[in-house]
Amino acid sequence: MVGTVALIGLIISVGLSYTIITAYIEADVAKQQLNQIAEHVALNLVEIVSLVKFANYSTIEPMMKVLNLPSDLGGKAYLIKLMNETIQGICRCYVYAQLVVREDIAARSPILLNSTQTQLKLKTEGDARPLTYPLQVRGGKEGIIQWSSTVYGGERTGANIVVWGLINTTWTGIGLIGTIWAGIGVWVWNPQGGG
């Protein structure tokens, strides 16, 4: 009798241990993948801002780069946020990626740009600075960019996650002042069918 109870108890503990270990590994792998996604988005955001700066005032069209991101991570949905936080008076922006169902499984990557005192405006979470919504690509002929500080990962029909940037010029009386806007969003090239 004692032996039977011990055996059943051991089998249950084996099952539990196995579940805990596999869940830990799964979370660890997902975290690594989220880290890669956050770094990839941050890299592309820095690149698009550089590209917009290179264009100077020669275009008023939004520039964008399609991010080929996985549709899910091991069957789990994830989201990407553009966030900012102020530490010791310094505002830092970063890309934050997390699993939708597990907030504790998340990763972040810093954006190496200052978006508060400069002419660069990143559309981060909580940013209420005015900007046209949505952004039209080639006057709407190539679709629209639905910018947002949060996008859900993955591909979908007729829409893709993009990083975008554009320059808004204003005449100040002494010359043109360019404000660069940049962020993440979804490019819907067929607004009727996708998104």
Place this chain on the structure above:
Amino acid sequence: MHIYEYLFTAIIIVAILLASSTMIGTFPEPSRGISEKEQLKVAAQKLMTQLLLDPGDPPDWGSNVAINESNLKTFGLAKYSETTREAYVLDPDKVLRLNSTHPFYIPPSSVINLLNLGYEYGFTLEIFPALNVSIAPQGSGKYEVSVSSEYGGLPIVDASVTARMYYVSNGTIKRSPPSAPLTSQTRVNGECTFNFSDISSDMKVLILVINYHGVRVVKVFPAGSNVTRAYLIGEHLFLNEAYNISSNEAYEIIVDKNFTSSTSGYMIEDLKFSLNKVEDKKFDLTYVEPSTVAVLAVSEDGTRLIFTSKEVNLTYSSIPGVWSFPFAYSVERSVIIGGSAYIVRLYLWRMSW
């Protein structure tokens, strides 16, 4: 079934559990290591893009002496122009401010803050000429120039070397040869020799332009002992000691392609500009030519040749004295600084995983 058989079975199950948990624990390690390196690679590329393609904010922070670490808003080393811009062309004034001996040095701790790297990452930035050029005085006014590659120090054969010496004679700056600069090709051992035996002055600076299939490197070599280094920042000349400048004049040494010659050589020319003394150790030049590689001036007492150079060769690290880190990821890129070819190498590492 006897109780010992149950216990024996239980021991076997525990053994299986321990073995499988060990195996499961070790299985993802290789893939995890690759993933972490991949993240570091992307982070290094991101940092490199920001450093080399962004001019920073304000965009003229290199030449604007009013900008320091406290009012610099965004960090980037790219050259800025209102009209046209070229990729991977850096501003020499910005790059020179990364040198710890520079009077307007920007410390790495400020750069880490400006780049939002926090305590997560450490980095080392190396900027050095694309060709390794060394000059050895041979006595009697002869100089042996040795050109080698940065990779393994292999000799560079058949590189075109153009040379001109600037020296002080009777209190004024003269050049040798006066008509056209000397030219030579490097031999099989990557060396060539120049003879300036006609110059007896101890105040002299040798300017060299090395061209190897379009890769141009400029070297400014203080050949005499009575030569003092100064700093040119934008149009401001900063001296290390309080000298007055003779006649308030400075010579800008300009290097450019020699389009009038049938050969693919370079010209080394000079233009005279006047200086205005702003305060002790600080002068303003009336104009600085964009292709200026060096500025020369003579002290009023005629005892020192003062020179500045836009040459760059530096290591800039977030941990002073540490140029690399065992688990660092490195990215390398060819850039142009002041018309010369340079290599920028970035080492990036995580302070913690």
